[in-house]
Amino acid sequence: MNKSRLEAFSDGLFAVVITIMVLELNAPFDVTITSLAPLIPVFLSYVLSFVYGAIFWINHHHLLAATRRVNSAVLWANLNFLFWLSLVPFFTSWVDENHWASMPVAAYGAALFMVVFSYRILELVLFRLHDADALIVRILRPGHREKISMVLFLLAIPIAFYQPFVSMLMYIFIAAIWFWPEPGLERALSRKDICKIK
Amino acid sequence: MNKSRLEAFSDGLFAVVITIMVLELNAPFDVTITSLAPLIPVFLSYVLSFVYGAIFWINHHHLLAATRRVNSAVLWANLNFLFWLSLVPFFTSWVDENHWASMPVAAYGAALFMVVFSYRILELVLFRLHDADALIVRILRPGHREKISMVLFLLAIPIAFYQPFVSMLMYIFIAAIWFWPEPGLERALSRKDICKIK
Amino acid sequence: MNKSRLEAFSDGLFAVVITIMVLELNAPFDVTITSLAPLIPVFLSYVLSFVYGAIFWINHHHLLAATRRVNSAVLWANLNFLFWLSLVPFFTSWVDENHWASMPVAAYGAALFMVVFSYRILELVLFRLHDADALIVRILRPGHREKISMVLFLLAIPIAFYQPFVSMLMYIFIAAIWFWPEPGLERALSRKDICKIK
Amino acid sequence: MNKSRLEAFSDGLFAVVITIMVLELNAPFDVTITSLAPLIPVFLSYVLSFVYGAIFWINHHHLLAATRRVNSAVLWANLNFLFWLSLVPFFTSWVDENHWASMPVAAYGAALFMVVFSYRILELVLFRLHDADALIVRILRPGHREKISMVLFLLAIPIAFYQPFVSMLMYIFIAAIWFWPEPGLERALSRKDICKIK
Numbered sequence: 048m049n050k051s052r053l054e055a056f057s058d059g060l061f062a063v064v065i066t067i068m069v070l071e072l073n074a075p076f077d078v079t080i081t082s083l084a085p086l087i088p089v090f091l092s093y094v095l096s097f098v099y100g101a102i103f104w105i106n107h108h109h110l111l112a113a114t115r116r117v118n119s120a121v122l123w124a125n126l127n128f129l130f131w132l133s134l135v136p137f138f139t140s141w142v143d144e145n146h147w148a149s150m151p152v153a154a155y156g157a158a159l160f161m162v163v164f165s166y167r168i169l170e171l172v173l174f175r176l177h178d179a180d181a182l183i184v185r186i187l188r189p190g191h192r193e194k195i196s197m198v199l200f201l202l203a204i205p206i207a208f209y210q211p212f213v214s215m216l217m218y219i220f221i222a223a224i225w226f227w228p229e230p231g232l233e234r235a236l237s238r239k240d241i242c243k244i245k
Numbered sequence: 246m247n248k249s250r251l252e253a254f255s256d257g258l259f260a261v262v263i264t265i266m267v268l269e270l271n272a273p274f275d276v277t278i279t280s281l282a283p284l285i286p287v288f289l290s291y292v293l294s295f296v297y298g299a300i301f302w303i304n305h306h307h308l309l310a311a312t313r314r315v316n317s318a319v320l321w322a323n324l325n326f327l328f329w330l331s332l333v334p335f336f337t338s339w340v341d342e343n344h345w346a347s348m349p350v351a352a353y354g355a356a357l358f359m360v361v362f363s364y365r366i367l368e369l370v371l372f373r374l375h376d377a378d379a380l381i382v383r384i385l386r387p388g389h390r391e392k393i394s395m396v397l398f399l400l401a402i403p404i405a406f407y408q409p410f411v412s413m414l415m416y417i418f419i420a421a422i423w424f425w426p427e428p429g430l431e432r433a434l435s436r437k438d439i440c441k442i443k
Numbered sequence: 444m445n446k447s448r449l450e451a452f453s454d455g456l457f458a459v460v461i462t463i464m465v466l467e468l469n470a471p472f473d474v475t476i477t478s479l480a481p482l483i484p485v486f487l488s489y490v491l492s493f494v495y496g497a498i499f500w501i502n503h504h505h506l507l508a509a510t511r512r513v514n515s516a517v518l519w520a521n522l523n524f525l526f527w528l529s530l531v532p533f534f535t536s537w538v539d540e541n542h543w544a545s546m547p548v549a550a551y552g553a554a555l556f557m558v559v560f561s562y563r564i565l566e567l568v569l570f571r572l573h574d575a576d577a578l579i580v581r582i583l584r585p586g587h588r589e590k591i592s593m594v595l596f597l598l599a600i601p602i603a604f605y606q607p608f609v610s611m612l613m614y615i616f617i618a619a620i621w622f623w624p625e626p627g628l629e630r631a632l633s634r635k636d637i638c639k640i641k
Numbered sequence: 642m643n644k645s646r647l648e649a650f651s652d653g654l655f656a657v658v659i660t661i662m663v664l665e666l667n668a669p670f671d672v673t674i675t676s677l678a679p680l681i682p683v684f685l686s687y688v689l690s691f692v693y694g695a696i697f698w699i700n701h702h703h704l705l706a707a708t709r710r711v712n713s714a715v716l717w718a719n720l721n722f723l724f725w726l727s728l729v730p731f732f733t734s735w736v737d738e739n740h741w742a743s744m745p746v747a748a749y750g751a752a753l754f755m756v757v758f759s760y761r762i763l764e765l766v767l768f769r770l771h772d773a774d775a776l777i778v779r780i781l782r783p784g785h786r787e788k789i790s791m792v793l794f795l796l797a798i799p800i801a802f803y804q805p806f807v808s809m810l811m812y813i814f815i816a817a818i819w820f821w822p823e824p825g826l827e828r829a830l831s832r833k834d835i836c837k838i839k
Contacts, residue, residue: 140272
C-alpha cells in the first residue's frame with residue numbers, strides 16, 4: 048500500500064496543529080511596545096508548540112522516508128500519534144497562562160510523554176512490516192532517544208509539584224535531544240539518494 | 246483522470262475537520278486538576294470526532310487505493326461525503342454539551358447515518374467506472390458493513406427518545422465495525438504491492 | 444515548470460475556505476429541535492459556500508488536468524482567483540444573517556462575479572502557454588459558461604435593489620450552469636487516460 | 642532525501658497562514674453599504690497578508706523547483722522561514738487597527754525583515770547542498786533582491802517613528818521587488834521543462 052496519502056494527511060494535520068496557536072494572537076488596540084506585554088505568554092506558547100510540532104514533523108518525515116510499505120496498523124498508529132500531538136498546544140497554553148504552576152507543568156509533561164510514547168508505537172508497528180535486517184529496523188530499533196525521553200518525562204512529572212522550573216528545563220532538554228534526527232538515519236537516506244534521482 | 250488531486254483535497258478537508266474541535270479547548274485560568282472538569286465534554290467530543298474522522302479517513306484511503314479511474318460523478322459523490330462528515334463535530338458537541346439528551350443523540354445518529362449513506366453512494370459511483378469483475382467491485386459490492394450500519398442508525402434514532410444511553414452504545418458499536426478496513430481489501434492491496442515498487 | 448505544487452497549494456486553500464463556515468456552527472445549549480432554528484441561516488450559508496467551493500474546485504481540477512505547463516503568470520492568476528473565492532463565505536453569511544436584504548444580495552453577486560471573472564483570467568493566461576490548437580485551448584477558448592455567468596451577475600446586481608429574491612434565484616441558476624464541468628473536456632480527459640496508466 | 646513532503650507541508654502552512662485573516666471578517670448585522678466601513682482595516686490587512694503570503698509562496702515554489710536534494714538543515718531552515726511568515730498576519734492587523742501608528746508600523750517592518758532574512762538563510766543552506774556551479778547556485782547566489790530588501794527594512798524601521806506613512810510606502814515598494822520571481826530562474830526552469838514531460 049502506498050504511503051503518499053499517509054504523508055499528505057499527516058502534513059495537513061501538522062500544518063493545522065502548528066498554526067492553531069497563532070489564531071490566539073490578537074493585535075492589541077494600543078500602539079505602545081508595552082501593549083504587547085500581555086501577549087508574551089501566548090507568543091511563547093506559540094513558539095513552544097511550533098518547535099515541538101517542527102521537531103516531530105522532521106522525525107516523522109525521516110521515519111517515513113525510510114519506509115517502503117504501510118498497512119492499516121500503521122495508519123492507526125500514525126493517527127494515534129497525531130491525536131496526542133494535537134493536544135500539545137492546549138497544554139502549552141495552560142502552562143503559559145498560569146506562569147508555570149505545578150499542575151499545568153505536570154500535565155504538560157504527561158501530554159509530551161504520550162506524544163513520544165505513541166511515536167515509539169508507530170516505530171514498532173513499522174518494524175513489523177520490514178525484514179529484521181532492513182535499514183530502518185537496524186537504525187531505529189534501539190530507540191535510545193525515545194527511551195531516554197520517556198524516562199525523563201516520568202521523572203519530570205512528580206518533580207513539577209516541587210520545582211516546576213526544573214521540569215520545564217527538562218522539557219527543553221528533551222526537545223534538544225530530538226532536535227536533530229537520528230544521525231545514522233540521515234546518512235543512510237543520503238546514500239540512497241546518490242543512486243536515485245527523483 | 247488522475248485521482249491524486251481528489252486524494253489531496255480530501256486529505257486537506259479531513260485534516261481541518263478532525264482538528265476543528267481542538268480549537269474549542271481553551272486552557273482554564275485555574276491551576277487545579279479540577280479546573281479541567283468543565284472541559285471534559287469538549288475533550289470527549291474532540292476524541293469522538295477525531296475517531297470518526299480517523300475511521301472514515303482510513304476507509305476512504307483503502308477505497309481510493311483500490312481505484313484506477315475517477316470522473317466528475319466521483320468528484321461530486323466524494324464532496325457530498327465530505328460535506329456530511331464535516332457536520333459530525335457540530336453534532337458531537339451538541340450531544341456532549343447537553344449530557345446525552347434525547348434530541349441531540351437522535352440528531353447525532355441522523356448525521357452519522359448520512360455519513361455512511363453518502364459513503365455508500367461514493368462506492369456505488371466508483372463501481373460504475375470499473376468492470377463488474379474488477380478487484381474493488383468484487384470485494385466491496387456486498388457492502389455488509391454499510392448496510393448493517395445504516396439499519397442500526399435507523400433503529401438508534403427512535404430509541405434515543407426512550408433510552409439515549411442505548412443509542413450511544415449503538416454508535417460506539419458501529420464505530421467498532423468500521424475500525425478495521427474491509428479485510429479482503431487489505432489483503433488484495435498487499436498482494437499488488439509485491440510486484441509494484443513505489 | 445511542474446504544476447503539482449500549484450495544485451497542492453490550491454487544494455489546501457480550497458479545503459480551508461470550504462470548511463471555514465463550519466467553525467461558526469456552535470452547538471446550542473438547549474435540547475429541543477427548535478433550538479436549532481437560529482442556526483439555520485448559518486447552516487444555509489455553510490451549504491452555499493460549500494457548494495460554490497465544490498463547483499469551482501471541480502472546474503479548477505479539470506482545467507489543470509488538461510494543462511501541461513505553468514509559469515509565474517499562471518501562479519499569480521491562480522492566486523488572484525483563490526483570493527476572490529476566499530471572500531465568498533463572508534458575503535454568503537452577510538446575505539443569510541440579514542434575510543436576503545438588497546445590499547448584501549447585490550454585494551454577494553459582485554463577489555461571485557469577481558470569482559468567475561478571475562477564473563476566466565486564469566484560463567486566458569493558461570491558453571497563452573499552449574499551442575492555439577492544443578486540446579485545452581480548443582475546448583475552453585469559447586468560454587460560453589463564463590460569459591453567460593458574468594452577464595447574469597451584472598444583471599442580478601441592480602435587480603437585487605428591487606427584487607433580491609429574483610437575484611438569489613439567478614445565483615442558484617448560475618451555480619447549476621457550473622455544476623457539471625465542460626462536457627467536451629471531461630470526454631477528452633477520459634480518452635487520454637486509456638493509454639496512460641497512473 | 643525527497644523534497645515532496647517539504648513542499649506539501651509548506652503548502653499546508655502557507656494555505657492556513659494566508660486564510661487565517663479571513664476568519665476575522667465577520668458579516669455585519671446591518672444591511673447598508675456603510676456598515677462595511679468598520680471592516681475595511683480588517684479587509685486591508687487580509688489583502689496585505691494574502692499578497693505577502695502569495696509573494697513568498699511563489700518565490701519558495703521557484704526556489705524548490707530548482708532544488709534537487711534536501712537534508713535536515715534545509716528542513717529546519719524552511720521551518721524557521723515559515724515561523725516568521727506565520728507572524729505576518731498578526732503584525733499586519735496591529736498596523737491596520739491602529740491607523741498606521743509608529744510603533745506597529747516599525748514592528749511590522751521588523752517582522753518582514755525576519756521573513757526575508759530567514760528566506761535568505763534557507764537559500765544559503767540549500768546552496769551548501771549543491772555544486773558551486775549548479776544552476777540554482779549560479780542564479781541565486783548574488784541575492785540582490787534579498788540584500789536590497791533587508792537594507793530597506795532596516796531603514797524603514799527608524800523612519801516609522803517620524804513618518805510611518807513613508808515606511809508603509811517602502812513596504813509596498815519592497816513587495817513590488819519580490820512580485821516577479823528571479824527572472825533568470827524562471828527562464829532556466831522553463832528550459833529544463835522542454836526535455837522533461839511531467
